[in-house]
Amino acid sequence: MQKLFLSLFFFLSCSLMVAPAAWSQQQAVPKGDVYVDKQGVLRWQKGKQEVALFGVNYTTPFAYSYRAHRRLGVSPEQAIEQDVYHLARLGVDAFRVHVWDVEITDTVGNLLENEHLRLLDFLVARLKERGIKIILTPIAYWGNGYPEPDTAMTGFSSIYDKGQAYTNPRAIAAQERYLTQFLNHRNTYTKQLNRQDPDIIACEVCNEPRYHEPAAQVTAFADRMAAAIRNTGCRKPVFYNIAENPQVHEAILNAKVDGLTYQWYPEGLVSGHTLRGNFLPYVDQYPIPYRQDKRFTSKAKMVYEFESADILQPIMYPAMARSFRAAGFQWATQFAYDPLAIAYANTEYQTHYLNLAYTPSKALSLLIAGQVFRQVKRGQATPAYPTDSTFGSFRISYREQLSEMNTPEAFYYTSTTRTEPRKPAALRHVAGVGSSPVVRYEGTGAYFLDQLAAGVWRLEVMPDAVQVEDPFAQASLRRTVTRIEWNTQPMQISLADLGQQFTVRGLNEGNAAQAQAANGAVAVHPGVYLLATSQQKTTVWTSQTRLGTLRLGEFVAPAPTVAGLQVVHKSYPQVAAGQPLRLTANVVGLAPTDSVLLVAQHYYGRTQTIPMQRGAYPLFEARVPAELLYPGQLRYWVVVKQGSKTTTFPGNVAGSPRQWDYAHPEHWETAIVPAAAPLPLFTAATDYDQVELGRIGEGSYADYVTSPATGALAVRLFGKPQTEAGAADNRPAMSLRAYFTDKVQGRHQDLLNSKELLLTGQASQPGTVIQVVLVTKDAAAYAATITLGTDHQTVRVPLTSFRPAPLLLSPRPYPSFLPLTFQPATQPPVLRLADAEVLQVVLPAAPAARHVDIGSVQLR
Structure with a gap:
C-alpha cells in the first residue's frame, strides 16, 4: 500500500509539473464570452480581465488553399490537424479568417451546407481543442481565385461587387439573409451554434469594404448589418472595418458597432522580390488620426490583418506587436499562416511567407511577438527607434537579425545569440533557431525545450530548412523556394537541472532513438525526445502525456525535399583588384563524405581549383588568391565530388570545367576593377x-x-x-x-x-x-x-x-x-x-x- 501510495504521489507530482509548460504555447486564456465596457475595453465576462489575444489568419477550407491541397492529393482535414498543432506550438491564441461567402452561399444569400463549410467547422473544432479563440468575418467580398482565375463561385459576391454591396437592395438583403443563417449554423463537429460558441468571441461584419460619400449611406448599411447579427440573438461584440476607407471614417465612428478593425502592411505589398534593409522605422508606431475622438475611444480595437510583406527578417513581428499595444489594440492576427503542404512553394499569397517548418526564424519571431502583445500594457508608450530596441524582457536587433525574449522562466531567440539567460537555474522553456549559451546547434530548423519536472525535459527538433529561391518572386507549385532536409545534427544542451550526462529517448511515432549525452552533447534527428538525468525514472511520461494543449509525442514536419544536389550562390557585381576574395555558397543534398571545390579562372587566363571548406550548415567557402584577381573578369564554378561522380554548378551538369570536353556555357562571373573605378x-x-x-x-x-x-x-x-x-x-x-x-x-x-x-x-x-x-x-x-x-x-x-x-x-x-x-x-x-x-x-x-x-x- 505504501509503495502504491508513493507511486501515485510521484505520478501526481509529475503531472502537476507538466501543467505549467502550457505557458510556452499560450498563457492561460479565460473561458467564456467577452464584452466591451464603456471605456472601449474588451473584457472577459468572467473575471473582467482585459483581453489580449495574438495569432494568425489561415485559409485551408477555402479558395486557392483548398484547391492546392486537393491538387497535391493532401487531405484538408489532415492539413488542418497538422497546421493547428504548429500554431499551438507557436503560442497562437487567436484565429481570424474572412469566410469566402462566395463558396458557401447562393446568389440570394442562403447558406450552403457544403465541403467548404464543413471544413470550416472542422477547423473551428480543432482550434477549440488547442484553446485558440476565434473571430470570424462572415463576408469577404472576394472571388476565390487568387493567384489563379476565379472558379465555381455560387454566392452573392459573384454578382455584386463591393460598390454594389452596400447600395443595391438585393445585395443588402442577401447579406442579411446570409448573416442570419451563418450565425444560426450548427457546427457539424462541436454541435454548437456559431452565435453561441464561447470560443467564437466576436464577429467582424465584412472584410475590407469599399465606400465613398455620402457617409450617411455607409452608416446606415453598417447599422443594418450589425442589426442582422444581433437579431439572431447573438450577444457577442460586433466589429467593423474602418481603416479601408479613411475618407469616410466618420461613417463608421457613427455606426452602432462595438469595435473597429484595422490592418497594417507597413511596407506595402507584392514587391516581387525580398525586401532588404532596416524596416524597423516602418513599424515604430501606429498613430490613428482620430484617436482622441470619444466615438473612437468608446469602441474596442482589433487588427484583423498584419504582415511585414516580402520580408523574411525575424525582427518585424515583435516590433509590430509592441506598436499595436501602444495604439490600444487587444487582438491582432497575421495574414496569413502558410499551410504546411504548400509552404515549400509559397503560392497561396506570395507576398506573405510564414510557416514553422519553412520559415523557422520568422515563426519564432511570431512566438515572441505573441508574448510582447500579452506582456506590454494596452496604451503603453514607447520611445522612438532605435532607443526602443530593448524593452522589458525583449530585445530586437536589425544588425544581428535577432529577436529575443529573456525572462527567468523562458528564453526564446530567432537566431544565434550570445545573450545569457536571466536566471539559468529557473529556466522552464527554451525555443530557438541557431545557438545560444543554453543550446549549441548546427542545424537551421527550430527547436523547443520544455521542462516536465526537475531533470526531465521534452525536446522537439524540426528539420533543417534551406532557402533556395526568392520566396516573394513569381509563385508556382512547380517551384520550390525552401528545401527541407532531415539531417542528424550535433546539439549541446546546458541546463542546470539536466546536467551533462542525461539520457535521450525518442517519443514521436517511429522514433526509437536511445542515447546517452556526453558533456551535454548528443546527435539529434528531427523528432521529439525525452531528456532526463540518470536519477529520474521516466516511465510515467509517454507519448500521450499532456503538455498543456499538446501531447508529448506529437510531431509534425514535412518530408525531405526530393531535389538532389543544389548550389545556391549569387555573384558580386564587382570585386577589388589585387585583394583576396572570399566566396561562399550554400550546398544541399550532400553526404558527409562528399567534397566541394571552387574552380576559378581569370578570363582566358590562369585557372585554379580551390577546396571549399564547410562552414555553418549549409555554407561552404573558399578564398580566391590575390594573384588571380588582376583587373579583368573572374569566371568560376562550384564542383561537387561524390565518389567517382562529379557535378558542376551553375547548371547541375555532369563533369568538371577542367575537363577538355566540358561544353556547358553557364558560369558565375564578376568584374575585377581597380580602386579608381566607380x-x-x-x-x-x-x-x-x-x-x-x-x-x-x-x-x-x-x-x-x-x-x-x-x-x-x-x-x-x-x-x-x-x-x-x-x-x-x-x-x-x-x-x-x-x-x-x-x-x-x-x-x-x-x-x-x-x-x-x-x-x-x-x-x-x-x-x-x-x-x-x-x-x-x-x-x-x-x-x-x-x-x-x-x-x-x-x-x-x-x-x-x-x-x-x-x-x-x-x-x-x-x-x-x-x-x-x-x-x-x-x-x-x-x-x-x-x-x-x-x-x-x-x-x-x-x-x-x-x-x-x-x-x-x-x-x-
Whole structure:
C-alpha cells in the first residue's frame, strides 16, 4: 500500500509539473464570452480581465488553399490537424479568417451546407481543442481565385461587387439573409451554434469594404448589418472595418458597432522580390488620426490583418506587436499562416511567407511577438527607434537579425545569440533557431525545450530548412523556394537541472532513438525526445502525456525535399583588384563524405581549383588568391565530388570545367576593377527587378525607358500634377529605393575611400530638383539635392553635402493615414559611409506633370 501510495504521489507530482509548460504555447486564456465596457475595453465576462489575444489568419477550407491541397492529393482535414498543432506550438491564441461567402452561399444569400463549410467547422473544432479563440468575418467580398482565375463561385459576391454591396437592395438583403443563417449554423463537429460558441468571441461584419460619400449611406448599411447579427440573438461584440476607407471614417465612428478593425502592411505589398534593409522605422508606431475622438475611444480595437510583406527578417513581428499595444489594440492576427503542404512553394499569397517548418526564424519571431502583445500594457508608450530596441524582457536587433525574449522562466531567440539567460537555474522553456549559451546547434530548423519536472525535459527538433529561391518572386507549385532536409545534427544542451550526462529517448511515432549525452552533447534527428538525468525514472511520461494543449509525442514536419544536389550562390557585381576574395555558397543534398571545390579562372587566363571548406550548415567557402584577381573578369564554378561522380554548378551538369570536353556555357562571373573605378549603387540595366518604385503622389508612376542620348535603360519616375497642399511643400510624388550592400561587399575599402556620388540621368523640365538619400543600417537618412536639366548628364555630388534628413517610408505604409516619413530618436550628424546600405532617389510633387530618367547612381 505504501509503495502504491508513493507511486501515485510521484505520478501526481509529475503531472502537476507538466501543467505549467502550457505557458510556452499560450498563457492561460479565460473561458467564456467577452464584452466591451464603456471605456472601449474588451473584457472577459468572467473575471473582467482585459483581453489580449495574438495569432494568425489561415485559409485551408477555402479558395486557392483548398484547391492546392486537393491538387497535391493532401487531405484538408489532415492539413488542418497538422497546421493547428504548429500554431499551438507557436503560442497562437487567436484565429481570424474572412469566410469566402462566395463558396458557401447562393446568389440570394442562403447558406450552403457544403465541403467548404464543413471544413470550416472542422477547423473551428480543432482550434477549440488547442484553446485558440476565434473571430470570424462572415463576408469577404472576394472571388476565390487568387493567384489563379476565379472558379465555381455560387454566392452573392459573384454578382455584386463591393460598390454594389452596400447600395443595391438585393445585395443588402442577401447579406442579411446570409448573416442570419451563418450565425444560426450548427457546427457539424462541436454541435454548437456559431452565435453561441464561447470560443467564437466576436464577429467582424465584412472584410475590407469599399465606400465613398455620402457617409450617411455607409452608416446606415453598417447599422443594418450589425442589426442582422444581433437579431439572431447573438450577444457577442460586433466589429467593423474602418481603416479601408479613411475618407469616410466618420461613417463608421457613427455606426452602432462595438469595435473597429484595422490592418497594417507597413511596407506595402507584392514587391516581387525580398525586401532588404532596416524596416524597423516602418513599424515604430501606429498613430490613428482620430484617436482622441470619444466615438473612437468608446469602441474596442482589433487588427484583423498584419504582415511585414516580402520580408523574411525575424525582427518585424515583435516590433509590430509592441506598436499595436501602444495604439490600444487587444487582438491582432497575421495574414496569413502558410499551410504546411504548400509552404515549400509559397503560392497561396506570395507576398506573405510564414510557416514553422519553412520559415523557422520568422515563426519564432511570431512566438515572441505573441508574448510582447500579452506582456506590454494596452496604451503603453514607447520611445522612438532605435532607443526602443530593448524593452522589458525583449530585445530586437536589425544588425544581428535577432529577436529575443529573456525572462527567468523562458528564453526564446530567432537566431544565434550570445545573450545569457536571466536566471539559468529557473529556466522552464527554451525555443530557438541557431545557438545560444543554453543550446549549441548546427542545424537551421527550430527547436523547443520544455521542462516536465526537475531533470526531465521534452525536446522537439524540426528539420533543417534551406532557402533556395526568392520566396516573394513569381509563385508556382512547380517551384520550390525552401528545401527541407532531415539531417542528424550535433546539439549541446546546458541546463542546470539536466546536467551533462542525461539520457535521450525518442517519443514521436517511429522514433526509437536511445542515447546517452556526453558533456551535454548528443546527435539529434528531427523528432521529439525525452531528456532526463540518470536519477529520474521516466516511465510515467509517454507519448500521450499532456503538455498543456499538446501531447508529448506529437510531431509534425514535412518530408525531405526530393531535389538532389543544389548550389545556391549569387555573384558580386564587382570585386577589388589585387585583394583576396572570399566566396561562399550554400550546398544541399550532400553526404558527409562528399567534397566541394571552387574552380576559378581569370578570363582566358590562369585557372585554379580551390577546396571549399564547410562552414555553418549549409555554407561552404573558399578564398580566391590575390594573384588571380588582376583587373579583368573572374569566371568560376562550384564542383561537387561524390565518389567517382562529379557535378558542376551553375547548371547541375555532369563533369568538371577542367575537363577538355566540358561544353556547358553557364558560369558565375564578376568584374575585377581597380580602386579608381566607380562603385555602382544602382544600374537600371541590371537592377530593374530588385528595386522598389514607390508611388506616393496620386496618379504618379514609374516605368523603364531607354535613354535617347545613349540607348541605355533608365528608370523613369513620373510625377502627375499635384494640386493639394503637398505639392507646395515638396511632398514626394515618386521614389526609387535600392538596397546596395551586396554590390559593395567585394569593394569594401573602395567604399570607405569614396568622396562623391555620381548620378546619371535627365529630366523632362529644366531645373528639376530631386533628392538623393543614403540610408544607414540604423535607418538614419542623409540627403542631398540635385538639379537635372533636359540634357543627358552626370551630376557629381560631394558626400560632404549629405545632411541628416527624415527617412521616407517607401514602399508606402498601408493604411494611407500612417506616417510617410520617420525621424530617429538619435542620429549622428555626419554620414558614416561604412554603414550605408540603401539608396533613395525622390521626385518631389509639383503643380505640373514632369519626369526624371535615372540611368545609374555610383560612388567614386
